[in-house]
Amino acid sequence: QFCDAGVGYPESTCGFSSSSSSSSSKLLIKGGTVLNAHQQEVADVYVEDGIIVAVKPNIKVDEDVTLLDATGKYVMPGGIDPHTHLAMEFMGTETIDDFFSGQAAALAGGTTMHIDFVIPVNGSLVAGFEAYKKKAKKSCMNYGFHMAITKWDESVSREMEIMVKEKGINSFKFFMAYKGSLMISDELLLQGLERCKSLGALAMVHAENGDAVFEGQKRMIDLGITGPEGHALSRPPVLEGEATARAIRLAKFVNTPLYVVHVMSIDAMEEIARARKSGQKVIGEPVVSGLVLNDSGLWDPDFVTAAKYVMSPPIRESGHDKALQAALSTGVLQLVGTDHCTFNSTQKAFGIDDFRKIPNGVNGIEERMHLVWDTMVESGQISVTDFVRITSTECARIFNIYPRKGAILVGSDADIIIFNPNSSFEISASMHHSRTDTNVYDGRKGKGKVEVTIVGGRVVWQDDELKVVPGSGKYIEMPPFSYLFNGIDKADAKYLSSLQAPVKRYFTAS
Numbered sequence: 151q152f153c154d155a156g157v158g159y160p161e162s163t164c165g166f167s168s169s170s171s172s173s174s175s176k177l178l179i180k181g182g183t184v185l186n187a188h189q190q191e192v193a194d195v196y197v198e199d200g201i202i203v204a205v206k207p208n209i210k211v212d213e214d215v216t217l218l219d220a221t222g223k224y225v226m227p228g229g230i231d232p233h234t235h236l237a238m239e240f241m242g243t244e245t246i247d248d249f250f251s252g253q254a255a256a257l258a259g260g261t262t263m264h265i266d267f268v269i270p271v272n273g274s275l276v277a278g279f280e281a282y283k284k285k286a287k288k289s290c291m292n293y294g295f296h297m298a299i300t301k302w303d304e305s306v307s308r309e310m311e312i313m314v315k316e317k318g319i320n321s322f323k324f325f326m327a328y329k330g331s332l333m334i335s336d337e338l339l340l341q342g343l344e345r346c347k348s349l350g351a352l353a354m355v356h357a358e359n360g361d362a363v364f365e366g367q368k369r370m371i372d373l374g375i376t377g378p379e380g381h382a383l384s385r386p387p388v389l390e391g392e393a394t395a396r397a398i399r400l401a402k403f404v405n406t407p408l409y410v411v412h413v414m415s416i417d418a419m420e421e422i423a424r425a426r427k428s429g430q431k432v433i434g435e436p437v438v439s440g441l442v443l444n445d446s447g448l449w450d451p452d453f454v455t456a457a458k459y460v461m462s463p464p465i466r467e468s469g470h471d472k473a474l475q476a477a478l479s480t481g482v483l484q485l486v487g488t489d490h491c492t493f494n495s496t497q498k499a500f501g502i503d504d505f506r507k508i509p510n511g512v513n514g515i516e517e518r519m520h521l522v523w524d525t526m527v528e529s530g531q532i533s534v535t536d537f538v539r540i541t542s543t544e545c546a547r548i549f550n551i552y553p554r555k556g557a558i559l560v561g562s563d564a565d566i567i568i569f570n571p572n573s574s575f576e577i578s579a580s581m582h583h584s585r586t587d588t589n590v591y592d593g594r595k596g597k598g599k600v601e602v603t604i605v606g607g608r609v610v611w612q613d614d615e616l617k618v619v620p621g622s623g624k625y626i627e628m629p630p631f632s633y634l635f636n637g638i639d640k641a642d643a644k645y646l647s648s649l650q651a652p653v654k655r656y657f658t659a660s
């Protein structure tokens with residue numbers, strides 16, 4: 151447990167300290183079962199200066215090395231959360247977790263890297279990037295950025311290139327919802343997809359039909375439904391399915407890979423399944439809330455309780471959760487994010503008389519690893535190595551930072567957790583490390599516990615205590631042209647040659 155000492159950064163006031171015996175630059179993790187996405191083995195892991203330098207049984211070391219006993223426990227890559235919003239200005243307010251409190255929560259839950267969404271400033275990507283760089287100065291773990299595209303002109307197109315070639319951003323998100331603020335048109339989406347393709351950057355979509363959501367909201371208000379349940383009723387799964395299908399087809403037309411964020415419904419998942427089956431490169435990201443919750447909380451008569459579940463796309467009725475789990479276990483969906491985007495009860499109360507004004511977003515950055523383990527591994531739906539793949543490795547591959555991240559291999563960064571499968575976790579709003587005063591997983595218990603978190607070779611979470619230093623975080627640049635782009639040029643060439651027979655006259659001139 152730690153309190154809000156991140157503000158002003160006092161040290162050692164509540165479990166923080168900048169120096170500790172375990173911050174030695176040499177570390178030996180002994181006797182654990184090392185988990186990678188591709189294999190598991192009993193081995194020691196030796197770390198020097200933040201890098202894994204040996205993974206093998208019975209490593210002998212000198213006395214100046216910090217020892218961690220992992221006998222009977224799993225040693226695996228720290229989680230990578232592909233989808234967070236820290237210090238984000240949204241719906242007239244700002245998320246309560248910033249780059250320090252959100253990351254401290256992440257580390258307590260075994261996540262050592264996250265990728266946050268930069269929102270442009272007045273449409274400028276460069277200004278947005280600079281603003282987020284400033285916000286992230288207080289970071290205490292690894293972080294990278296996606297960039298949202300909210301308008302289109304020559305300058306945005308130019309700035310996309312700057313982001314990719316100079317700033318380490320290799321993904322751009324397009325919001326098909328939030329009419330009047332972040333929403334983009336199909337025309338913009340098409341231009342954005344083309345530009346992403348030429349830069350080797352991954353296009354991401356928030357897939358809901360924003361025009362129809364707007365109509366759905368009016369419909370609810372006209373019926374006098376103003377409470378949090380109106381949020382879910384106004385934007386049903388069919389609108390998520392429609393936008394997912396549309397984005398997938400436009401990406402196919404452009405022939406570029408697509409990443410669908412926060413897949414919340416069977417409708418959207420089935421569109422992704424169909425596209426993947428046809429060979430299209432589409433990645434589907436469920437988030438923890440969609441995997442483990444259902445919409446019942448939105449009907450709670452207590453506004454504070456119901457409002458905490460408001461996020462977009464909405465948490466669906468029971469059945470979608472299980473279907474998303476099954477899709478994750480069979481590879482239809484590939485990795486798990488959180489969409490951590492926290493607002494406290496006071497902020498959520500902006501919408502006390504009108505659900506349209508409730509800031510959208512739920513917590514999850516601290517809970518993701520435990521809940522995915524309990525829901526997917528303990529239930530027998532996936533293996534322990536699959537767990538590593540969907541919480542860490544696949545994210546590193548998609549965003550082109552594997553095997554530096556997402557693996558316990560010689561040469562990888564020492565972002566490691568020690569996980570005790572025989573211990574247990576319990577979630578509560580009073581004990582969590584986020585600054586928000588509610589928790590959508592409040593009261594949940596389960597098997598497994600992140601006992602130690604190591605980031606860049608430093609032990610930052612041990613014995614239920616955080617040892618984090620604001621400013622110690624590291625920005626991770628992500629290069630373009632991930633594996634998802636393999637073969638795109640060949641498919642384009644094939645398409646062109648397929649045109650040569652039917653429209654011969656253009657190809658045989660001169």
Ligand code: URP
Nearest residue numbers: 356461462489491510511
């Ligand atoms: O409700 C949500 N998801 N808030 C964060 C913004 C977004 O759409 O990802």
Ligand code: ZN
Nearest residue numbers: 152153163164
């Ligand atoms: Zn304290």
Ligand code: ZN
Nearest residue numbers: 356411412462
């Ligand atoms: Zn979204």
Ligand code: ZN
Nearest residue numbers: 233234235489
């Ligand atoms: Zn989001």
